[in-house]
Amino acid sequence: MATTEAPAAPSTAPPRLRIPSAALCGVLALFAALAAGHLVAGFISVNASPYLAVGNGAIDLTPVGLKDFAVRTFGTYDKVVLLGGMAAVMVAAAAVAGVLSLRSPRPGVVIVALFGLLGGFAVYQRPDLTAVALLAPAASLVVGVAVFLLLHRIAPRKSPPAEGSGGTSRRSFLLGGAGALVGAGVLGGAGRLVSGTRDATASRAAIGTLVPAKSAPAIPADADFAKLGTPTFLTPNPEFYRVDTALSVPQLRAEDWSLRIHGMVERELRYGYSDIRNRPLVERTITMTCVSNEVGGDYVSTSDFIGVDLAGLLAEAGVRPGAEQLFCTSVDGWTSGTPVAAAQDRGRGAMLAIGMNREPLPLEHGFPARLVTPGLYGYVSATKWVVDIEVTTWKARQAYWLKRGWGEQAPIKTESRIDTPKGFDTVPAGAVRLAGVAWSQHNGIANVEIKVDNNPWQRTTLSTEVNVNTWRMWWTQIAVKPGTHQVFVRATDKTGYTQTDERAGTVPDGATGWHSTTFIAT
Numbered sequence: 001m002a003t004t005e006a007p008a009a010p011s012t013a014p015p016r017l018r019i020p021s022a023a024l025c026g027v028l029a030l031f032a033a034l035a036a037g038h039l040v041a042g043f044i045s046v047n048a049s050p051y052l053a054v055g056n057g058a059i060d061l062t063p064v065g066l067k068d069f070a071v072r073t074f075g076t077y078d079k080v081v082l083l084g085g086m087a088a089v090m091v092a093a094a095a096v097a098g099v100l101s102l103r104s105p106r107p108g109v110v111i112v113a114l115f116g117l118l119g120g121f122a123v124y125q126r127p128d129l130t131a132v133a134l135l136a137p138a139a140s141l142v143v144g145v146a147v148f149l150l151l152h153r154i155a156p157r158k159s160p161p162a163e164g165s166g167g168t169s170r171r172s173f174l175l176g177g178a179g180a181l182v183g184a185g186v187l188g189g190a191g192r193l194v195s196g197t198r199d200a201t202a203s204r205a206a207i208g209t210l211v212p213a214k215s216a217p218a219i220p221a222d223a224d225f226a227k228l229g230t231p232t233f234l235t236p237n238p239e240f241y242r243v244d245t246a247l248s249v250p251q252l253r254a255e256d257w258s259l260r261i262h263g264m265v266e267r268e269l270r271y272g273y274s275d276i277r278n279r280p281l282v283e284r285t286i287t288m289t290c291v292s293n294e295v296g297g298d299y300v301s302t303s304d305f306i307g308v309d310l311a312g313l314l315a316e317a318g319v320r321p322g323a324e325q326l327f328c329t330s331v332d333g334w335t336s337g338t339p340v341a342a343a344q345d346r347g348r349g350a351m352l353a354i355g356m357n358r359e360p361l362p363l364e365h366g367f368p369a370r371l372v373t374p375g376l377y378g379y380v381s382a383t384k385w386v387v388d389i390e391v392t393t394w395k396a397r398q399a400y401w402l403k404r405g406w407g408e409q410a411p412i413k414t415e416s417r418i419d420t421p422k423g424f425d426t427v428p429a430g431a432v433r434l435a436g437v438a439w440s441q442h443n444g445i446a447n448v449e450i451k452v453d454n455n456p457w458q459r460t461t462l463s464t465e466v467n468v469n470t471w472r473m474w475w476t477q478i479a480v481k482p483g484t485h486q487v488f489v490r491a492t493d494k495t496g497y498t499q500t501d502e503r504a505g506t507v508p509d510g511a512t513g514w515h516s517t518t519f520i521a522t
């Protein structure tokens, strides 16, 4: 059947909007849409907020190389940069949507609706959200389109509208625009308030100090050379490095948390927070390291972790023969695959941890509970906000970073770092003090050597070893003439392995190479 188009009637076409007011229509509709989505998400989960869902989706889709570049370049600010960049792109696109709608609102409506669908898709993809969460992007879509249509209708036109077509003044547009802005602010603020009542801060505060039944040995005074320029042996909780894919810190209350252990086990088990807390807690001093740590980088920190033996929980469940990995899932859907052998090895001491340095875990480090496995990089061993452990094989399941090209087995590599002097520091010529840190978790550090310019390697003084699962500090003093000097460091671990000078990048299983620093003596 043929369709006939209505004949064009340029003489009766509605007058065009002015470009600035058209752009404003788009941008204000965007704000209103995001705010409405945020409000609805407040009742469900912050992760249902379309803006965060799109951001989280972008992180999951980012190619390994780019994500590695972002972590390297922006460090902990990678998420701020991502959210800021997204905001800039969205505002620009919304303004364009407005400008494309000078005459008819249709192009703008289509673009606003596409945004809504993108948000909906991102929310739909999240493993931690149910279908209810789609209400948030749906609210965004409806409010975005409605506000856009309304503002478009009352926006000032270029030529006076024909009689009877419902003319409007600049004043009513300003009022409408201000109304949309204030409304967006109120909705967004209400969203924050609502989600605030469900957050985990109060739950954490109610837990109080955690006292282990079996404390870690006290850290000896000479375990660090902080006065000579190394880090302190224990990392204060706020300074502990943080690496995860979560744009907003998961809010999981202790009273809502449980851990399920299932799969290749004799009996499926489920533990609540008090089941864990009321057990005799152990405390272990462990140095964690991220596989994304560059040579000389600082994604390495040490804490007194408090919790229970992971091997003990696995024994209660009864691991069946043939099991290879613990496929561990976080409440936000992130996954890791921990070798069963490492988790069951009592001598290694993998933990389900609920505390760091006698406090409940900080929210960003996995409250209420996380895994910690000494000697393995965090992405295979340290699931934060852990809620599910499936005992399985390597073939059956592929964890988050494994799917993205990182290695299956990820023992932490022997590494060392110079902390003092810093690169391009100027120091007085003569006696110069060098200090830093080395680690080879689960092997232990045997010695650390430095090499100045073309001189031979020389030994340094090591700190008292706390245990083989922690870092060890070193320091020495050298004599230098005025001029520029380069110093290298390398560690040898207790297996006899000495760090290679061969440079390798972080992908797929950790960087190698000697850290060096150049300084100027005057």
Ligand SMILES: Nc1nc2c(c(=O)[nH]1)N[C@H]1C(S)=C(S)[C@@H](COP(=O)(O)O)O[C@H]1N2
Residues within 6 Å of the ligand: 240, 241, 242, 243, 244, 245, 246, 288, 289, 290, 291, 330, 331, 332, 334, 364, 365, 366, 377, 378, 379, 382, 383, 384, 385
């Ligand atoms: N849920 C979740 N757990 C996670 C991650 C993550 O992205 N999500 N990142 C892992 C990585 S790569 C590391 S190195 C450690 C870092 O733990 P931290 O942030 O407490 O230092 O957590 C691990 N656990």
Ligand SMILES: [Mo]
Residues within 6 Å of the ligand: 243, 289, 290, 291, 292, 377, 378, 379
């Ligand atoms: Mo990591």
